Amino acid sequence: MLKALLYKEWIKLRWAVIAIAVLTVLSLAYSIGMINYYIEFQGALRNWMFVISKSLLLRNIIFVKVLPLITGLAFALLQFVPEMARNRMRLSYHLPISEKKLLLSSVGIGFMFLLAEIVFLFFGLWLVISLSYPVEIIQKILISTIPWFLGGSAIYFLTSFIILESSWFYRIVYGIIAYGLIELNFRASVYDQYQLLWILVLIVAVMPLTVLFSGHRFRRGTK
Amino acid sequence: MEHIIECKNLTHYYGDKLVLNNLNLQVEKGRIFGILGKNGMGKTTTINILMGFLRPTSGQCLVFGEESHKLSPLTRQNIGLLHEGHLAYDFMTIKQVEKFYSQFFPNWKPDYYWNLIGKLGLADNHKIRNMSCGQRSQVVLGLIFAQDPELLILDDYSMGLDPGYRALFIDYLQEHVREKNKTVFLTSHIIQDVEKVVDDTIIMGYQKLLLKMPLATLKKSFHRFEFRNQRAISAIHVDDENVTNVEYVNDKITLYSFKSLKDIKVYLKTLGIPADDITEIPMSLEEAFIGLTGKY
Numbered sequence: 059m060l061k062a063l064l065y066k067e068w069i070k071l072r073w074a075v076i077a078i079a080v081l082t083v084l085s086l087a088y089s090i091g092m093i094n095y096y097i098e099f100q101g102a103l104r105n106w107m108f109v110i111s112k113s114l115l116l117r118n119i120i121f122v123k124v125l126p127l128i129t130g131l132a133f134a135l136l137q138f139v140p141e142m143a144r145n146r147m148r149l150s151y152h153l154p155i156s157e158k159k160l161l162l163s164s165v166g167i168g169f170m171f172l173l174a175e176i177v178f179l180f181f182g183l184w185l186v187i188s189l190s191y192p193v194e195i196i197q198k199i200l201i202s203t204i205p206w207f208l209g210g211s212a213i214y215f216l217t218s219f220i221i222l223e224s225s226w227f228y229r230i231v232y233g234i235i236a237y238g239l240i241e242l243n244f245r246a247s248v249y250d251q252y253q254l255l256w257i258l259v260l261i262v263a264v265m266p267l268t269v270l271f272s273g274h275r276f277r278r279g280t281k
Numbered sequence: 282m283e284h285i286i287e288c289k290n291l292t293h294y295y296g297d298k299l300v301l302n303n304l305n306l307q308v309e310k311g312r313i314f315g316i317l318g319k320n321g322m323g324k325t326t327t328i329n330i331l332m333g334f335l336r337p338t339s340g341q342c343l344v345f346g347e348e349s350h351k352l353s354p355l356t357r358q359n360i361g362l363l364h365e366g367h368l369a370y371d372f373m374t375i376k377q378v379e380k381f382y383s384q385f386f387p388n389w390k391p392d393y394y395w396n397l398i399g400k401l402g403l404a405d406n407h408k409i410r411n412m413s414c415g416q417r418s419q420v421v422l423g424l425i426f427a428q429d430p431e432l433l434i435l436d437d438y439s440m441g442l443d444p445g446y447r448a449l450f451i452d453y454l455q456e457h458v459r460e461k462n463k464t465v466f467l468t469s470h471i472i473q474d475v476e477k478v479v480d481d482t483i484i485m486g487y488q489k490l491l492l493k494m495p496l497a498t499l500k501k502s503f504h505r506f507e508f509r510n511q512r513a514i515s516a517i518h519v520d521d522e523n524v525t526n527v528e529y530v531n532d533k534i535t536l537y538s539f540k541s542l543k544d545i546k547v548y549l550k551t552l553g554i555p556a557d558d559i560t561e562i563p564m565s566l567e568e569a570f571i572g573l574t575g576k577y
Binding site: 059061062065066069070140144145146148149151152153154155156277278279 | 329332333334335336350354355357358360362364366368369370371372373377380381382384385386
């Protein structure tokens with residue numbers, strides 16, 4: 059049954075998975091050009107200084123901030139809007155599988171694809187910056203980007219939660235709360251701003267459970 | 282007699298609006314059961330309760346002995362459900378949707394699906410979203426047949442279908458369920474189709490059940506009489522005993538009743554209404570439905 063659900067979600071997500079992967083490759087290629095440009099015009103020493111003291115690179119790799127966000131949002135929309143259109147989710151609820159298993163499997167599969175894109179981006183970024191910078195800078199940059207990846211996961215879970223909700227009033231309320239929770243992950247623009255990264259991880263880790271709530275409300279016809 | 286579906290004192294409100302009022306019904310194994318009623322009389326609400334998409338305000342619905350809002354996955358495996366508007370995963374192709382569903386049902390019979398789909402003359406990679414409503418209805422019916430469930434619940438299967446596809450749907454349904462002794466619970470607003478296929482029927486009126494009986498009994502026991510008498514217009518009133526409904530056009534009176542012609546003549550005589558020209562006019566199920574529910 060899990061295989062069948064994976065098949066269904068893959069049909070919905072496959073083009074987006076490919077498109078995001080292509081976008082990631084293009085963004086990484088662009089960042090190689092950007093780093094080379096900085097080193098050439100600022101000189102390697104000055105550039106390293108800017109990267110260390112002014113978080114120069116972190117401020118300029120916007121795509122690492124944006125790509126997980128776009129991916130999380132796109133995957134949630136592509137997975138759950140077709141299910142909610144014309145109450146098509148009822149087809150899924152009639153499948154011989156428990157409601158909890160169905161909902162958690164669906165977001166689990168979507169998150170698995172999102173995670174694959176995030177891991178691809180993370181290691182791609184590591185590879186790109188390791189071409190020009192020492193291990194200390196690589197560590198600083200990669201650790202500083204973790205909240206952005208968590209933000210991508212948060213937008214995926216919370217958008218799924220909002221789409222599965224059947225009442226527009228609650229969707230708006232949840233939307234406001236979701237904005238606050240997602241924004242938490244994008245406050246830092248310099249290194250080491252998050253001292254308590256594990257709290258963000260914890261918040262994102264409980265987010266998949268929210269779909270059980272809105273999914274159950276839909277199932278019961280609650281408006 | 283084994284009851285596949287049993288609803289007891291089913292009552293449902295949407296806010297303050299009462300939609301179902303103490304509905305009781307039983308569906309026996311191997312029977313085709315049809316719910317008829319005008320729009321807004323609670324047909325889809327009943328189906329939604331049966332499928333656990335709505336919890337009734339009070340009362341209980343049992344499907345295969347389980348409460349309808351707590352149906353186990355194993356029981357759902359044995360229920361083929363056609364949603365209103367022939368709902369399907371329209372982002373899938375003909376082939377993909379069969380591959381998807383086949384993994385959920387151990388008794389999956391692919392031949393049932395492909396035989397029906399073969400008649401459409403469409404390629405396997407044809408997207409469901411690019412099909413007409415009629416073509417989609419065949420895909421949905423094929424999937425339900427392939428699932429091979431004991432119970433089929435069909436919510437307004439005729440919606441959006443042209444006469445050709447309606448006839449095709451009915452032909453296949455009848456052949457499949459009669460041959461395999463399946464139980465069917467259906468709603469439709471095309472009454473002449475229902476007449477061809479159902480064994481038992483209930484007719485739902487505004488907040489009440491108007492009638493519950495086998496279709497053959499209804500056809501035999503419900504009558505329509507016509508006569509002309511200007512004076513009788515204000516004298517005849519609907520009551521539970523003699524007159525189920527009465528309509529007037531100029532001096533022509535149409536009277537619907539479960540009484541025989543002889544009994545109605547006696548009844549009219551007690552009211553002092555001469556009706557020497559009274560005759561019984563045979564009815565189709567659709568005319569009987571209008572007779573029971575009224576034209577408005």
